[in-house]
Amino acid sequence: MPDTPPSLTREDVAHLADLARIDLSDAELDHLAPQLSVILESVASIQGVAGDDVPPTSHPIPMTNVFREDVVVPGLTAEQALAGAPAVEEQRFSVPRILGDEQ
Amino acid sequence: MSATTDWTRRTAAELADALAAGEVTSVELTQAHLDRIAAVDGDAASGVHAFLHVDAEGALEQARASDARRAAGAPLHPLDGVPIAVKDVLATTGLPTTCGSRALEGWIPPYDATVVSKLKAAGLPILGKTNMDEFAMGSSTEHSAYGPTRNPWDLTRIPGGSGGGSAAAVAAYEAPLAIGTDTGGSIRQPGAVTGTVGVKPTYGAVSRYGLVALANSLDQVGPVTRTVLDSALLQDLIGGHDPRDSTSIPQDLPSLVEAARQGAAGDLSGLKVGIVQELSGEGWQPGVKARFDETVALLVKAGAEVVEVSCPNIVHAIAAYYLVLPAECSSNLAKFDAMRYGVRVLPEGVESPSAEEVMRASRDVGFGDEVKRRIIIGTYALSSGYYDAYYGQAQKIRTLISRDFAAAFEQVDVLVSPTAPTTAFKLGEKLDDPLAMYAGDLATIPANLAGIPGISVPAGLADEDGLPVGFQVLAPAMADDRVYRVGAAVEALLAQEWGGALLAQAPELEEVAR
Numbered sequence: 001m002p003d004t005p006p007s008l009t010r011e012d013v014a015h016l017a018d019l020a021r022i023d024l025s026d027a028e029l030d031h032l033a034p035q036l037s038v039i040l041e042s043v044a045s046i047q048g049v050a051g052d053d054v055p056p057t058s059h060p061i062p063m064t065n066v067f068r069e070d071v072v073v074p075g076l077t078a079e080q081a082l083a084g085a086p087a088v089e090e091q092r093f094s095v096p097r098i099l100g101d102e103q
Numbered sequence: 104m105s106a107t108t109d110w111t112r113r114t115a116a117e118l119a120d121a122l123a124a125g126e127v128t129s130v131e132l133t134q135a136h137l138d139r140i141a142a143v144d145g146d147a148a149s150g151v152h153a154f155l156h157v158d159a160e161g162a163l164e165q166a167r168a169s170d171a172r173r174a175a176g177a178p179l180h181p182l183d184g185v186p187i188a189v190k191d192v193l194a195t196t197g198l199p200t201t202c203g204s205r206a207l208e209g210w211i212p213p214y215d216a217t218v219v220s221k222l223k224a225a226g227l228p229i230l231g232k233t234n235m236d237e238f239a240m241g242s243s244t245e246h247s248a249y250g251p252t253r254n255p256w257d258l259t260r261i262p263g264g265s266g267g268g269s270a271a272a273v274a275a276y277e278a279p280l281a282i283g284t285d286t287g288g289s290i291r292q293p294g295a296v297t298g299t300v301g302v303k304p305t306y307g308a309v310s311r312y313g314l315v316a317l318a319n320s321l322d323q324v325g326p327v328t329r330t331v332l333d334s335a336l337l338q339d340l341i342g343g344h345d346p347r348d349s350t351s352i353p354q355d356l357p358s359l360v361e362a363a364r365q366g367a368a369g370d371l372s373g374l375k376v377g378i379v380q381e382l383s384g385e386g387w388q389p390g391v392k393a394r395f396d397e398t399v400a401l402l403v404k405a406g407a408e409v410v411e412v413s414c415p416n417i418v419h420a421i422a423a424y425y426l427v428l429p430a431e432c433s434s435n436l437a438k439f440d441a442m443r444y445g446v447r448v449l450p451e452g453v454e455s456p457s458a459e460e461v462m463r464a465s466r467d468v469g470f471g472d473e474v475k476r477r478i479i480i481g482t483y484a485l486s487s488g489y490y491d492a493y494y495g496q497a498q499k500i501r502t503l504i505s506r507d508f509a510a511a512f513e514q515v516d517v518l519v520s521p522t523a524p525t526t527a528f529k530l531g532e533k534l535d536d537p538l539a540m541y542a543g544d545l546a547t548i549p550a551n552l553a554g555i556p557g558i559s560v561p562a563g564l565a566d567e568d569g570l571p572v573g574f575q576v577l578a579p580a581m582a583d584d585r586v587y588r589v590g591a592a593v594e595a596l597l598a599q600e601w602g603g604a605l606l607a608q609a610p611e612l613e614e615v616a617r
Contacts, residue, residue: 013479020433020482021440021459022475023450023467032472035537036479042538043422043480046496049503056498057505059320060306060554061352061580068346080213086447095442096458 006044008037110135111276115333118279119181122173129166129173129184133228136186137162140230140277145615147250151258153272155191155249156199157231162186165228172226182336183226188278190269191232192239193324194313195219202315203235203247203265206445206469216313217348218282218324218341225340230278233268237471238436239289239317241265242543245534246473253530254297256570256609260527263293269327270297275612280337281327286317287424288523288547290325291559295522295573298561298605300590301327302334303547305580306554307352309338310345318431319350321424321551329606331560331591332367335359338583352581362584366591372406374589377515381417382546387524390565394572395521398562401596402519402589412514414507417549419500424548425541426484426497433481436474441465476537505553512579517589520546522559522573550577558586560593561605571605 008016013033017024024032078091087094110118110132121127137159144150144157169184178184189195192202194212201207215223222229236246244252244267252267254260255275262271269281270293283290285303294301302325309324316322326337339359345351378399384392403409440462441447450456450464470478484493511518523543533539550557555577562574574593578585598604 008483012483016479016482016486017475019486020478021437021462021466022470022478023463024475025467028467028475032476032479035535036476039425039476039480039537040483043425043493043497046419046422046426046500047492048496049416049419050496050499054499054502056495057501058498059350060501060505060552061350063350066349076213083213084210084444086441086445093443096456096461098458100457 006040008033008040111139113279114330115182115185115279115328115336116330118185122184123181129169129228130163132184133162133166133186133230136230136278142614143275143612144277150253150615151255151271151275151277151612152250152252153233153268153275153277154188154231155201155203155234155268158198158229161197162228162230165226169226169228178226180225180340182340184228185279186228186230187222188230188233188269188272188281189219189222190266190281190283191235192284192315193219193282194315195229195232198229198232200232200315201249202239203237203249204469204471204474205248206439206465208446210444214313217310217345219313221341227280233266233272233281235268236265237474238315238432239265239284239286240432240473240477242288242292242540243533244268245530246471248471251530254527255612256298257527259529260570261296261530263296263527265289266293266327270294270299270301273327273329274299274606274609279329280333282324282341283327284314284322284324285551286321287428287544287551290327291547291557291573291575292523292544294327294559296527296571298571298609299327299329300331300334300558300560301325302338302558302586303550303556304338304342305352305356305556305583307350308356308556308583309342310348310351312345312347316435318428319435320431321428323551329604331558331587331594332360332363334558335363335587354581356581357584359584359587362587363591366588367595369405369592369595371402371589371592374407374517375515376402376407376409376589377412377511377518378409379417379511379518379520380411380413381415382520383411384521387521388526388565388567390526390567391521391524391572393566394563395574398574398593398597399519401593405592405596410515412511412518414504414511414549416500416503416507420504420549420552421541421545423497423500423504424544424552425480426493427501427552429477429481430484430494431481433478433485436478439466439469445469473537501552504549508549508553508555516578517585518577520575522546522575526565526568526570526572546575555580556583556586558590560590561597562593563597563605564608
């Protein structure tokens with residue numbers, strides 16, 4: 001658990017936006033970074049409230065291994081699936097190049 | 104047009120009766136609501152702006168089919184032919200589904216949400232899609248990329264959010280029924296500030312298939328109406344198990360229409376009601392507190408036993424929620440990568456950009472400030488090294504809040520509170536102050552964290568501003584019938600005091616210039 005009060009620097013926000021795959025302009029960073037720091041400081045109040053003996057709740061209704069009947073139901077046609085695509089080529093999603101990145 | 108022939112002023116239950124009695128056709132009803140939309144809805148610049156898309160042609164076609172079924176003596180459902188509006192976060196074939204975001208501008212889904220399929224299978228003409236905060240993130244509908252919705256009580260004020268469009272549509276008589284979704288209060292808080300009824304069902308009671316997820320473990324679809332009975336009719340229709348939603352509860356709820364009718368008789372003898380101390384309205388807007396206290400006094404008069412109960416961990420609810428939600432939404436919204444659907448934006452000045460560069464540019468242009476804030480907070484909360492301190496703690500607080508509710512429901516049948524700490528605030532007032540906006544969700548968030556059902560019914564107008572106040576009733580999971588019973592009782596008792604519905608006191612809307 002971090003010991004110091006949380007804060008987010010402009011660089012932190014730029015890094016997080018990078019992880020989240022969002023280009024943020026300098027103006028956006030200037031605008032959002034202070035707001036995010038205030039939000040984080042506020043939600044950090046929950047640190048230490050619940051002890052180790054409290055189990056986490058990921059979901060309000062405990063359910064495991066939910067299966068439906070194994071029956072064939074109609075799916076989308078290729079035309080339907082591609083209808084909202086930004087670009088289509090030969091009945092496929094056409095995407096920008098995916099190789100050659102440094103990352 | 105005289106009041107007796109203005110079909111837009113009738114409740115959905117009354118419209119169903121009129122259709123059954125042959126007093127009106129679905130085409131007449133649907134046209135009356137389309138005319139009303141054309142008269143008052145306007146656009147981003149003026150009017151109520153409850154709708155992002157109006158489907159006049161499709162609705163009238165569905166209405167004609169409904170009239171043909173009824174003429175043949177084979178209506179599909181009591182609500183067959185009664186028009187409805189749907190929040191723009193539910194997938195609809197043939198109709199755009201934008202979630203209030205630029206990222207999905209113009210997207211037409213290839214399938215219907217289960218709730219939408221059920222509406223179609225029951226014969227309800229769909230008038231159009233209603234405005235909302237982008238991806239349901241917000242409490243004012245100001246975060247819509249297409250401009251805000253305005254509160255029909257005062258067009259300079261917010262209609263609540265995220266489902267301000269659905270609430271404003273029913274409050275402005277543009278639709279008798281609407282579908283909303285509630286992740287932290289997005290059905291109930293708009294209901295409170297527009298003087299309408301909204302219900303967040305038990306988590307899992309209504310299918311989420313085809314609902315564009317904000318936070319999977321919190322989202323729930325529910326009814327937005329002007330009366331409790333209408334909400335019951337609608338939830339009875341849209342609820343039930345769906346094999347396409349793995350979080351759908353495989354049992355049926357008791358009849359909610361029956362519960363609403365029972366409650367409307369106004370007798371609450373034997374009912375134990377708990378006031379949640381932490382949400383009792385102390386320090387909130389005085390008019391909110393006053394209407395709440397009066398409503399509680401009415402419950403006592405109707406025979407209910409009222410006690411105070413404590414849910415101490417509710418004080419941590421907002422912080423826990425604003426970690427769980429960003430964590431889930433940062434993960435959910437990762438699918439908007441501009442590859443298979445949605446808006447694709449090429450980065451400026453980059454020759455032969457990579458898929459990742461296109462994704463970054465598309466998400467920058469496609470998402471608004473609030474969505475970016477929450478994705479970034481969520482990304483932080485899920486980062487290695489911070490996970491236990493933030494997301495892990497928030498999940499534990501969910502457990503503590505659920506335990507608080509479980510203990511309270513051992514003492515009482517239902518819990519009550521004001522729905523929101525204030526009446527509708529001015530447009531723009533909190534737009535750039537996220538924490539102030541979040542604070543307004545205090546009373547509605549706990550039900551989402553615990554998965555329990557809640558209703559908001561009108562409790563009157565605050566003295567200081569003459570704006571609607573909401574009264575919230577919460578019940579244990581699967582006991583949705585209790586919120587309908589108590590909600591209908593409150594509605595009936597208050598209608599006696601007011602001599603009619605609260606909405607009858609709303610100012611008449613001026614027609615927008617066309």
